[in-house]
Structure formats: C-alpha cells, structure tokens
Amino acid sequence: MYRSPVYGVRPVPIGKIRPNEYNPNSVAPPEMRLLYDSIKCDGYTMPIVCFYDAEADMYDIVDGFHRYRIMLDNKDIYDREGGCIPVSVVDKPIDERMASTIR
Numbered sequence: 001m002y003r004s005p006v007y008g009v010r011p012v013p014i015g016k017i018r019p020n021e022y023n024p025n026s027v028a029p030p031e032m033r034l035l036y037d038s039i040k041c042d043g044y045t046m047p048i049v050c051f052y053d054a055e056a057d058m059y060d061i062v063d064g065f066h067r068y069r070i071m072l073d074n075k076d077i078y079d080r081e082g083g084c085i086p087v088s089v090v091d092k093p094i095d096e097r098m099a100s101t102i103r
Contacts, residue, residue, distance in 0.1 A: 009047045011084035014071055017050065017059045023101050027066050039070050039077055047086035051097055059087055062097045 025037070038045075048064025061068060071077050071085055092100065 005049070005088045005090050006047070009086050009088050011082075012050070012087040013084055014068070015083075016057070016065070017048070017061060017085065017087070018066060019061050019065055019068070020097070020101065022098055023061075023065060025065065032066065032069070035066055035076070036070050036074060044069065044081070044086050047088040049100070050087050050089055051092065052089050059089070060097075062092075062100050064092060069076055 044067065046064070046067070048067050049062040050064075051062055052057035052059055068085060070083060090097070090100065
C-alpha cells in the first residue's frame with residue numbers, strides 16, 4: 001500500500017539540511033517578508049520536502065528552500081522551533097527530485 005510522504009513528517013535539526021544545487025529560484029524581499037510573517041504568526045504549516053542522503057547523513061532540499069531560509073535568517077523563528085524544521089522525506093533519484101522541484 002502506498003503511503004504519502006506527508007504522513008512521516010519529522011523534525012530535523014536545520015544543520016542537517018542543505019540546499020540543492022539545481023534550483024536557482026529566488027523570491028523578492030516583500031514576498032520573503034510575507035513568508036516570515038506567515039511563519040511567525042502561524043508557525044510552519046507545511047513541511048519542507050527533502051531527500052535523505054544516508055551516506056552523508058544529510059537532508060537535501062527538494063522543495064521549501066525559502067521556508068528553510070526563514071529559519072536560517074531569523075533567530076526568533078529558530079529559537080521558537082528549537083532549531084528544527086518539519087521535513088517530509090521523498091526517496092527518488094536525482095532526475096525525479098529535479099522534476100519535483102520544478103513542479
């Protein structure tokens with residue numbers, strides 16, 4: 001039986017998460033401020049999506065880079081969340097992860 005990754009959301013220390021190298025996506029400062037305000041008021045309501053690299057014991061971001069940046073750039077969010085961010089893990093080869101990032 002298939003089980004969607006969202007049912008396995010886990011808190012992951014932000015130091016164990018790394019951005020992917022294939023997504024040049026950028027967000028303008030006003031939108032980043034809105035994202036900060038949203039996370040500040042509502043908390044993290046959506047996990048970031050990562051691939052777990054067991055060899056490196058690291059989580060590579062597939063989707064959610066800006067939610068990750070909010071925690072890195074804002075000590076108040078980092079402290080409130082205890083330095084952990086909610087992560088949903090996908091187990092896909094790199095080409096499928098890249099497609100997921102684009103979608």
